[in-house]
Amino acid sequence: MEEILKNLNPRQKEAVTTINGPLLILAGPGSGKTRVLTHRLAYLIANNIAPENILAVTFTNKAANEMKQRIAKLIGEKIYAPLIGTFHSICLKILRKEIDKLGYKKSFVIYDEDDQLSVIKKIIPELEINKDQFPPKKAAAIISGLKSEFIDYATYAENAREYFEKTMSRIYSAYQNELKKNNALDFDDLIMLTIKLFEKFPETLNKYQEKFQYILVDEYQDTDPIQYRLIKLLASKNRNICVVGDDAQSIYSFRNADFRNILNFEKDYPEAKVITLDQNYRSTQNILDAASKIISKNKYQKPKNLWTENPAGPLISIISTWDEKTEAELIAQKIEELKKQGFKLKDFTVFYRTNAQSRAIEETFIRNNIPYKLIGATKFYQRKEIKDLISYLKFIATEDLISLERIINIPPRGIGEITFEKIKRLGLKKATKEKPEINKFYTLIRDLKKKSEKLSLSQLLKLVLEETDYRNYLKKTYGGNVLANDIPEDEARWQNIQELVNVCSDYDKIEPPQGLYEFLEKTALFSDADEINEQKDLVHLMTLHTAKGLEFSVVFISGCEEGILPHSRSLINPLDVEEERRLFYVGITRSKSHLYCIFAQRRSNWGQKEANPPSRFLTEIPQELISFEEFYKKEGGDLIDF
DNA sequence: CCATAATTCTTTTTT
DNA sequence: AGAATTATGG
Numbered sequence: 001m002e003e004i005l006k007n008l009n010p011r012q013k014e015a016v017t018t019i020n021g022p023l024l025i026l027a028g029p030g031s032g033k034t035r036v037l038t039h040r041l042a043y044l045i046a047n048n049i050a051p052e053n054i055l056a057v058t059f060t061n062k063a064a065n066e067m068k069q070r071i072a073k074l075i076g077e078k079i080y081a082p083l084i085g086t087f088h089s090i091c092l093k094i095l096r097k098e099i100d101k102l103g104y105k106k107s108f109v110i111y112d113e114d115d116q117l118s119v120i121k122k123i124i125p126e127l128e129i130n131k132d133q134f135p136p137k138k139a140a141a142i143i144s145g146l147k148s149e150f151i152d153y154a155t156y157a158e159n160a161r162e163y164f165e166k167t168m169s170r171i172y173s174a175y176q177n178e179l180k181k182n183n184a185l186d187f188d189d190l191i192m193l194t195i196k197l198f199e200k201f202p203e204t205l206n207k208y209q210e211k212f213q214y215i216l217v218d219e220y221q222d223t224d225p226i227q228y229r230l231i232k233l234l235a236s237k238n239r240n241i242c243v244v245g246d247d248a249q250s251i252y253s254f255r256n257a258d259f260r261n262i263l264n265f266e267k268d269y270p271e272a273k274v275i276t277l278d279q280n281y282r283s284t285q286n287i288l289d290a291a292s293k294i295i296s297k298n299k300y301q302k303p304k305n306l307w308t309e310n311p312a313g314p315l316i317s318i319i320s321t322w323d324e325k326t327e328a329e330l331i332a333q334k335i336e337e338l339k340k341q342g343f344k345l346k347d348f349t350v351f352y353r354t355n356a357q358s359r360a361i362e363e364t365f366i367r368n369n370i371p372y373k374l375i376g377a378t379k380f381y382q383r384k385e386i387k388d389l390i391s392y393l394k395f396i397a398t399e400d401l402i403s404l405e406r407i408i409n410i411p412p413r414g415i416g417e418i419t420f421e422k423i424k425r426l427g428l429k430k431a432t433k434e435k436p437e438i439n440k441f442y443t444l445i446r447d448l449k450k451k452s453e454k455l456s457l458s459q460l461l462k463l464v465l466e467e468t469d470y471r472n473y474l475k476k477t478y479g480g481n482v483l484a485n486d487i488p489e490d491e492a493r494w495q496n497i498q499e500l501v502n503v504c505s506d507y508d509k510i511e512p513p514q515g516l517y518e519f520l521e522k523t524a525l526f527s528d529a530d531e532i533n534e535q536k537d538l539v540h541l542m543t544l545h546t547a548k549g550l551e552f553s554v555v556f557i558s559g560c561e562e563g564i565l566p567h568s569r570s571l572i573n574p575l576d577v578e579e580e581r582r583l584f585y586v587g588i589t590r591s592k593s594h595l596y597c598i599f600a601q602r603r604s605n606w607g608q609k610e611a612n613p614p615s616r617f618l619t620e621i622p623q624e625l626i627s628f629e630e631f632y633k634k635e636g637g638d639l640i641d642f
Numbered sequence: 643c644c645a646t647a648a649t650t651c652t653t654t655t656t657t
Numbered sequence: 658a659g660a661a662t663t664a665t666g667g
Contacts, residue, residue, distance in 0.1 A: 059657085088657055113656090187657060254655060356653050359659095376656085409643090416643050527657060545655045567654050583655080606652070607658040648664070 004042050004074055008035070015275045016040045019047065019214070022235075022269035023242040024262070028306045029291070029589035030282025030551070033244060037218060038067050040242070041082060042074035044214055054082035055212040055234070059219040060529040061086060063549065083212075087227050088187060088525050091194040095185070098197055098204060107398060109184045110524040114382065115402045116140050116175075116186050123174045129167055139171050146172065147188035148224045148256040150195065182400045191226050198233050209237040219548075220245035220265070224256040232268070239269065247302055248295050251545055251583050253575075263302065278306050282551055284313025284593050290621045295585045297620055298578045315627040316588075317596045318618055322632040323609075324357070324559075327600045328364035330631045331556050334596065335370060335539065338554060345371060347553035348539045351587050353565045357558060358541050365539070375542035376528035385474065385493045386500055390523060392464045396445065396452050397516050404428070411473035413437055444468075456508035457515040458501050465497065544587045555591035557584070560599040561612040584617045597621075601632075 005013055012032055015025050016039045027033035037056070045051055058064045068081040083090060092110075100106055111119070120136040120143075146156055153173040160169040179186065185193065198205035215235050217223070220243035223231070235241035243265060250259035266272050280288050288308050295301070321327040335348055350361055358374055365372045380386060388410055395403040401424070408423070409415045414437040415423075423431040423438065432439040444467060452460050465471065474490040481489040507515035528546050540552070544565075559565055566580035588595055599614045 061657095086657065190657095252656075255657080354654050412644070414643065419643090525657075543655065564654095569654060579655095604658075643667105645667085646665085648662100650660100650662070652658105652660080 001043075001046050003076075004039050004046055008032075008039065009279060011275055011277055011279075012036050012039075015277070016043050018273055018275070019044055019049075020240055022239055022265070022272035024265045024272050024274045025242065025244040025277065026262075026274065026302070027244055027246055027277040028280060028304060029246070029249065029586070030280040030308075031277035031306075032279075032281055033218075033277065034063075034067075034549075036277065037216065037244060038070040038074065041067065041084075041216065042071050045071070045075055045079060045082070049214060051080050051082040053211065053213040054216070055090070055214070056082060056084040056216040057087055057090065057218060057231070058084060059086065059222065059549065060527055061089060061525065062527075062530045062532060063218065064089070086525065086527075087230070088190050091190040091230075092521070092525065094194055094208065095190065095197070099193065101201055101204070102193060102197055104180070104185070104193075105183050107183065109182070109394065109398045109400045109403075109520075110190070111179065111184045111186045111402065112524065113140075113187075114387065115184075118402055118405065119178050120171065120175055123171060123178060127170055127174055129171065134167060134171065139168065139175075142168060143172050143175060144186075144188050145256060147186075147192050148226050150192060150226045150229060152176075152192070152196075182402065183398075184400060184402070188226070191230060195226065195230055195233065198230075205233060206237075209234060213238045214240045215242070217241070217243045218245070219249075221247050221250040221259040221262045222252045222257040223261050224252075224258065228258070228261050239271075241269070248298070248304060248582055249548065249586050251548065251579060251586060253579055278304065280306050280308040280310070282592055283308065283589060284310050286313050286316060286625050287588060287591055287593075287595055290316055290595075290625050291585055291589050293622055294581060294588070294617060294620045298581055300575070300578060313593050316621060316625050317594075317627050317629065318560075318614075318621075319596060319598045319629045319631055320614070321598060321600045321630075322602070323600050324360040324603045325364070326631060327558055327598050328361045330598065331361065331558070331596075332364050332368045332370055334556070335554075336368075338594070343554060345537045345539050346534060348556070349547070349550070349552040349554070349590070350539065350541045350556045350558060351544050351547050351590075352541075352558045353544060353567055353583075354559075355543060357564075361541060361558065365541075370539060371537070372539040372541055373531075373533070373536065375532055375540060375546050380496070380499070380531070381523055381526055383493070383496055385470075385496055389461065389464060389470070389497065389500060390520070392448075392468070393461065393516060394520055396449050396460075397513065397520060408441065411468055411470065411476075413441060415441065452513050452516060455512055456505075457510075457512070457519055458505040458508050460512070460516065461501055461504050470497070544583045547590050548586055551590050551592060553592045554594040554596075555587065556596045556598060557587050558598050559603070560597045560615040560618055561603070562615055563610075563612045564603070565615050565617070581617060584615075 008016060015036045041054065041056060044054055058067065064084045067084050071081060096106055099108060117136055117140055120139050124131050124134060124136060153169065153176050156172055157169040160166045212234055217231055245262045247259040247262050250257060285308055288306055292306055319330060321330050331350060352358060355376060362374060388407060391403040391406040394400065395407060408420055419435060422434055428442055432442045448464060451463060455463065471494060474493050478490040478493060504519060507519045510518055532540065565584060566577050570576035570580045597618055602609050602611045
């Protein structure tokens with residue numbers, strides 16, 4: 001117990017020890033939020049609250065895992081960790097147990113973004129809808145938006161009046177039917193169906209209300225209406241609900257997150273206690289001053305008063321560069337310089353507004369031999385070769401149509417569109433007599449399926465690679481193509497597959513075929529932030545959104561230009577600009593000491609050069625905190641003339 | 643059915 | 658500019 005309460009300031013201590021009733025913790029950046037959360041969970045357990053009666057919701061799986069580890073350390077003895085996870089992973093757990101009540105099989109599959117899109121792409125022509133009027137991506141976004149507000153297709157159809165809504169509602173219901181037919185759920189369904197389950201079966205809700213007597217939600221400012229509703233349902237009985245967040249760090253309104261959820265907490269729970277954590281332990285005084293000044297420009301927010309006992313630290317460096325290439329050069333050069341002062345590679349990070357910006361930086365880092373890790377962008381599990389192989393595994397496990405469509409002719413085995421239609425009509429087994437190629441494929445899958453019950457996961461994957469002659473397929477399709485880092489493309493893709501084999505071998509100790517199922521479960525909910533690994537000595541490259549919750553000694557924010565940050569799409573709406581400002585605020589408050597904000601005089605966008613003025617956010621930093629530099633050197637070292 | 647050529651899209655941010 | 662999708666000819 002002493003261990004748990006040691007090294008906490010009075011407010012933190014209060015937040016840790018107030019265990020009953022609703023509690024709102026307003027936690028500014030660097031205020032020791034994670035510390036408070038883990039200590040609070042440990043404190044609950046130390047006070048004889050059974051771990052299984054605790055539910056903690058985090059924003060990423062990585063945060064969940066870290067929290068579990070830290071609690072184990074604090075408690076010392078071997079305990080079962082409480083249920084800690086993201087909204088999606090928690091709902092997945094509940095649905096795996098209960099979803100049969102809603103008419104799905106418990107073995108349901110999860111469709112990711114790509115899968116969703118292929119479903120919609122298939123549906124739109126079937127419904128004879130013009131795909132230029134209803135672009136599949138847009139339709140997918142609308143459906144996801146509706147689900148985040150808990151509007152199902154029936155409700156939407158009832159209220160559809162105009163042509164657009166009526167057509168959209170046809171797409172929505174056809175989409176949902178298709179998913180149901182395949183016993184599939186998309187990300188939003190995980191939460192939506194959990195609520196449906198609870199609302200339709202009060203005794204089930206009651207069971208979980210009694211189970212989760214103590215609920216904790218992190219990053220509460222980024223909850224959307226459906227998540228809000230879920231938490232409200234679960235917490236309504238015991239009202240031991242603790243939420244943590246910071247309205248100034250709300251950056252997900254584009255996917256319907258609503259920071260008013262945090263501002264209204266006291267209305268939802270009038271008896272709530274509110275604790276504000278405003279001492280910053282992370283950043284220098286200069287950085288904190290700049291951050292406070294910037295965020296104060298936002299109209300819609302709770303006023304804050306962040307303070308720190310840290311030293312002033314170096315000035316904030318604002319640097320003007322020639323273009324995105326010199327920008328990257330500059331970052332590389334600064335990293336080399338600071339490394340000589342004793343900084344490690346893992347102390348550095350580069351943030352950008354859009355993933356596309358990472359390219360120039362990546363190329364420069366490769367050229368300068370700076371080891372780096374790119375987070376997000378072309379996500380590992382989205383790469384073609386990885387998705388192909390996971391689709392094989394998925395089809396072996398669940399026989400869903402989307403996976404089948406993906407693998408049926410990869411590598412090419414003479415089964416085209418027309419033949420595939422036949423298979424869909426007759427089913428794979430019956431279609432075998434239509435064409436010898438189908439029979440061959442059927443036998444392949446049947447044998448793999450059989451083997452999957454005995455082989456460990458990595459062995460199974462290796463067998464798939466062997467049986468499909470996948471390496472040769474890569475050579476045929478990508479051979480001869482050489483990537484920016486001088487590696488042949490087929491070789492690079494093969495390396496990715498080796499990495500996948502490595503990941504799979506982590507599941508080898510789990511009894512087959514259970515290992516396969518657990519692997520598929522994990523990969524389905526994998527997120528960008530989960531791949532961040534502080535142990536490795538690398539420079540991390542990521543979007544500002546992914547940066548939330550992290551900290552680094554040296555932070556570079558690239559592309560501080562109007563139209564980039566704030567993004568051009570946000571400029572129409574002042575509320576959106578406020579969100580961009582929060583994004584910038586999140587970015588700068590990640591820094592412990594050194595902060596570089598860089599803008600380029602020109603930048604290629606879509607293969608076209610454009611010139612943008614420096615970001616308005618830079619002008620919001622007080623002059624006396626800034627040191628300004630210009631960097632217009634070309635690779636050869638010549639100065640460029642204006 | 644499949645390899646190549648032509649074309650059209652992409653870039654906001656993501657669980 | 659580069660990737661992804663679709664059209665074309667074999």
